[in-house]
Every structure is written in structure tokens, then in C-alpha cells.
Amino acid sequence: MDRPLSPPQGAGPGPAPEDPRDWVHRAVRTVEADANRSADTHLRVFPLPASWGVQLYLKDESVHPTGSLKHRLARSLFLFGLANGAIGPDTTLVEASSGSTAVSEAYFARMLGLEFVAVVPRQTAAVKLDLITRYGGRLHLVDRPGDVYAAAEDLGSREGWYYFDQFSTASTVTDWRGNNNIACSIFEQMAMEPHPEPEWIVVGAGTGGTSATIGRYCRYQQHATRLAVADPEGSVFAEAWRTGSRTVTGPGSRIEGIGRPRVEPSFVPSVIDEVFTVPDAESVAAMRMLFERTGIRAGASTGTNLSTALRLVDRMRRDGRPGSVVTLICDDGNRYLDTYYSDAWAEGRGLDLDGARAVLAPLFGDVGP
Numbered sequence: 487m488d489r490p491l492s493p494p495q496g497a498g499p500g501p502a503p504e505d506p507r508d509w510v511h512r513a514v515r516t517v518e519a520d521a522n523r524s525a526d527t528h529l530r531v532f533p534l535p536a537s538w539g540v541q542l543y544l545k546d547e548s549v550h551p552t553g554s555l556k557h558r559l560a561r562s563l564f565l566f567g568l569a570n571g572a573i574g575p576d577t578t579l580v581e582a583s584s585g586s587t588a589v590s591e592a593y594f595a596r597m598l599g600l601e602f603v604a605v606v607p608r609q610t611a612a613v614k615l616d617l618i619t620r621y622g623g624r625l626h627l628v629d630r631p632g633d634v635y636a637a638a639e640d641l642g643s644r645e646g647w648y649y650f651d652q653f654s655t656a657s658t659v660t661d662w663r664g665n666n667n668i669a670c671s672i673f674e675q676m677a678m679e680p681h682p683e684p685e686w687i688v689v690g691a692g693t694g695g696t697s698a699t700i701g702r703y704c705r706y707q708q709h710a711t712r713l714a715v716a717d718p719e720g721s722v723f724a725e726a727w728r729t730g731s732r733t734v735t736g737p738g739s740r741i742e743g744i745g746r747p748r749v750e751p752s753f754v755p756s757v758i759d760e761v762f763t764v765p766d767a768e769s770v771a772a773m774r775m776l777f778e779r780t781g782i783r784a785g786a787s788t789g790t791n792l793s794t795a796l797r798l799v800d801r802m803r804r805d806g807r808p809g810s811v812v813t814l815i816c817d818d819g820n821r822y823l824d825t826y827y828s829d830a831w832a833e834g835r836g837l838d839l840d841g842a843r844a845v846l847a848p849l850f851g852d853v854g855p
Contacts, residue, residue, distance in 0.1 A: 509575045510568050513598050517564050520597065524551065529675040530815070533779065535851045539808035540799045541680060544792075545672055546815040548784060552590040552617075554743070554817035558668060559660070559695060560590030563650045564598075566659040572648050573600070580605065581650045582638035584631070584692065585614035586743050586817055591650065592623030605638040607631040611742060613821040631738050632747050656695025657752035662702035669703035672812055685802060685809035688714045688795040690744035690787050690816065691723045694753030701757025712759040716794035716813075718787075719765050721745030723753060727761040740835070741769050743787040743816055762794040766835075769793060770826050771842035773819065775850060783819035786826045791816070796849035 527549050532542040550557035567573040578601040581591050588604035595602035602623040606615065607630070615625060628637050635653070642649025660667050669687075676682045687704075689696050701713045717724040718741040722734045732749045739745025766786075773789030776782055795813040802809055825831050832839055 504575070506574050510571070510573075513573070514565060514568050516597055517561055517568070517594060520551065520594070521561060526671050526675070529672070529812075530780075530782070533851075534799065538799070538803045538851065540802050541810045542795060542799055543676070543679070543684075543810065543812045544782070544788075544815050545668070545675075545812060546782075547668075548815050548818040550590075552586075552593045552621075553821070554586040554590065555668075555696065555814060556586040556743075556817075557590045557593075559652060559656055559693070560587060560594055562659040563591065563652060563655065564594045566655065567648060567650065575599075576646060578603065578644075578647045579650065580626075580638050580641045580647055581652060582606075582634035583652070584634075584742055585610040585618075587652055588623060589614055589617045589621065592618045592621035596622040603641060605634045605641065607634065611821050611825055613824075614742075617821075652695075653693050653746075653750040653752060655752065656693035656750075657698035657754055660695060660699050662699045663706055667699055667703065668696065669700040672700075673707070673709070676810070676812070679810060681808065681810040683709055683810075684711045684812045685807070686712050686714050686795070686798045686811045688716055688791050688798065688811065688813040690741075690790050690814075691715050691717060691721075691753060692744045692746065692750075694723070694750050696814075697758060698752060698754040701754065705757065713757060714794055714798060715758050715761045716744075716790045717761055717763050718745040718769055718790050719763060720747075721763075722747065722749055724761045724763045726753065727755045727758055730755070740766050741786045741790055742822075743785065744790060762797065764790045764793050765842065767832075767837040767839055767842040768846060770832060770837055771839045772796075772846055773826060774839070775843065775846060777819065779850065782815065783827075784815045785817045785819050785822050787816040788814065788819075789826075793846065793849075796846070800849050 528546040530544040547555035580603045582605045592602050604618050604623050605626045608627045704711045718739040720737045721739045722736040725734045726749045738747035769786045769789040772793040773786050791813040
């Protein structure tokens with residue numbers, strides 16, 4: 487277990503208080519050491535018929551220490567707050583989250599010996615809530631997902647508290663020019679593949695930070711790669727991209743981790759080449775079909791990505807255009823055994839998984855179970 491930077495309560499008298507700047511320096515080293523201890527996430531090859539001439543790759547972000555893509559974001563949010571002088575040895579941290587970001591932030595907060603409060607919707611997967619508290623975080627549950635913003639902002643306004651505000655800052659806390667961000671990692675790992683420059687990279691959007699980072703990086707590095715966003719039903723990002731309006735609202739998403747009821751400040755439509763709206767039944771069916779064909783158990787947001795990536799593969803195949811497509815495995819599917827992997831849960835929400843499978847099957851090709 488990582489040792490916190492702050493001494494335990496009741497430890498008794500000790501040396502003179504540490505200079506706050508020295509504490510920040512040690513905190514930055516501690517957060518950076520977490521990344522240094524971890525190898526880069528795997529780039530997996532998805533089995534498609536060789537005759538198609540198109541390769542599909544899955545960047546497996548579920549292997550991070552906290553099990554999701556949000557580990558990268560949480561690390562960047564902590565480093566940003568520390569470098570700005572907003573986080574000190576006595577700061578209480580707070581975040582609005584649909585679950586995964588809060589899990590990762592609780593992990594880093596415990597590493598630094600800081601208090602962390604997660605404002606999350608009450609219907610968040612129970613496994614995620616358990617992980618937040620297991621890492622030492624406290625829960626502030628709200629009944630409506632749209633209420634997380636105001637509740638977190640209110641807590642963050644207290645003296646000695648700091649609100650990460652991932653939805654506003656995700657596109658700025660990560661260095662999109664490189665510095666081992668996810669885009670840089672993808673292109674480095676693709677270097678020896680048959681088509682090293684992907685035709686498409688496909689991601690979902692929750693904060694919008696990942697799509698902003700990848701889209702900016704491709705332009706900065708002068709890659710021809712295009713960026714597609716896979717947006718679940720109920721989310722507003724697809725309409726915002728099509729209409730150019732940032733004021734559109736919607737009911738929100740049933741796919742945890744992606745899709746929002748409002749256009750988040752970190753969503754940057756101008757770096758996105760195409761947006762696909764994915765029915766929830768297809769997200770869940772694709773997630774399950776991925777497990778059946780590869781043994782990879784991922785969450786439903788990965789299914790959203792995979793559904794879109796396979797449509798782009800099909801387009802390239804029909805156009806006779808060889809190349810590669812890359813998408814993300816967003817998080818570990820074992821978090822969703824009682825929800826997306828439960829037939830009773832899916833039936834209770836009216837998801838026609840058999841119909842979605844029939845639509846997706848030709849896109850998967852004859853790769854067998």
C-alpha cells in the first residue's frame with residue numbers, strides 16, 4: 487500500500503512543520519512515480535478476416551491501477567492542481583463524477599494523505615461506489631445525475647476545499663502536444679504495424695477531454711488520422727457537433743462514463759471529424775460480443791466505441807481502402823456484472839439485445855465465438 491504524505495492523526499509531537507512548497511514537490515514526485523511504475527497500456531489486435539485488409543486495434547485502458555481510462559485524467563488533474571498551488575497538505579478534494587474518475591481520484595488522494603469527497607449519482611454501479619470508499623473516499627450521493635455539478639461546486643467553495651471540476655478542465659490539464667499522453671502512446675505503439683498511421687481513432691466523450699487531446703495531437707503532429715466520437719443515445723454531444731450549438735440539453739446517458747445531458751466545456755467539436763449516435767442496445771451487445779470473441783470483459787462504453795469502430799472498418803472495406811482503426815477499452819467490465827452483463831437488468835430497461843446482435847454480427851466478420 488502507498489504511504490500517505492501526511493502523518494497519521496494522533497502521532498504526537500514531531501519535527502517542525504514542513505514548508506508547503508516542499509510538500510508540493512514531494513506530492514508531484516509521488517504522483518509521477520505512479521506513472522513511472524506502470525508500463526504503458528496494451529494495444530490489442532481485434533480479430534477480423536485478413537481478406538478485409540483493415541486492422542482494428544483496442545487500446546486497453548482497463549489495465550491502469552484503478553481499472554479505467556480515467557486514471558490518466560485523475561493523474562493530470564492532481565498534477566495541475568499541485569502545480570497551480572491549489573492543492574496543499576490540508577486541502578479537502580471534491581469531484582463531480584459518474585464513478586470512474588472518482589475512483590481514480592480517491593486512489594491518488596489516499597496516496598497523498600488527503601481527504602476526498604466524490605459527488606456521484608445514486609444509481610452509479612455499486613462496485614464503483616465500493617471502490618471509491620475502499621480507496622478512502624467519501625460519498626456524496628445525488629438523485630439526479632445533472633445535480634452533481636452544483637453539489638460539487640458548493641462543496642468546493644468551502645474554505646480549504648478544492649473542486650477538480652473535470653468537466654471544465656479535462657481538455658486543458660493534459661498536454662495535447664505529447665508528454666506521453668494517450669494520443670502519443672497510440673502512435674508510438676502503432677509504429678511497426680502494417681498501417682502505422684490509423685485512418686480513424688474512435689473514442690467516446692464524457693468530459694470531452696480525450697477527444698480534445700487526440701484531435702489536437704493529430705493536427706499538431708500533422709497526421710492524416712481522423713477522429714470519430716461514439717455518442718450513446720440520450721447524450722447531447724452528437725447534436726452539438728452537428729448543429730454547432732453548445733446550449734443543447736438532453737436526458738443524459740445510460741452508458742456509464744460517456745455521454746452527458748449538457749455540452750461540457752471540455753468538449754471541442756472543431757477537432758472531431760464525425761460523430762455517431764449509438765443505441766444503448768448496440769453498446770451492450772457489442773460489449774458482450776467482444777467478451778465472447780476475445781475473452782476481454784469491458785464496460786458498455788467500450789461497446790459504444792467498438793460498434794462505431796466496426797462501422798468505420800466496414801466503410802473502409804466496402805470502399806476498398808486498406809488501413810487501420812484504433813479505439814479504446816475504457817474500463818474493466820467486472821464492475822458491471824450486475825448491470826450491463828445481467829440479462830434481467832437489460833430486459834428491465836427494454837434493451838433488444840438480440841436485435842442489436844443481428845445488426846452487429848456482419849460487422850464482426852466470421853471470427854467465431
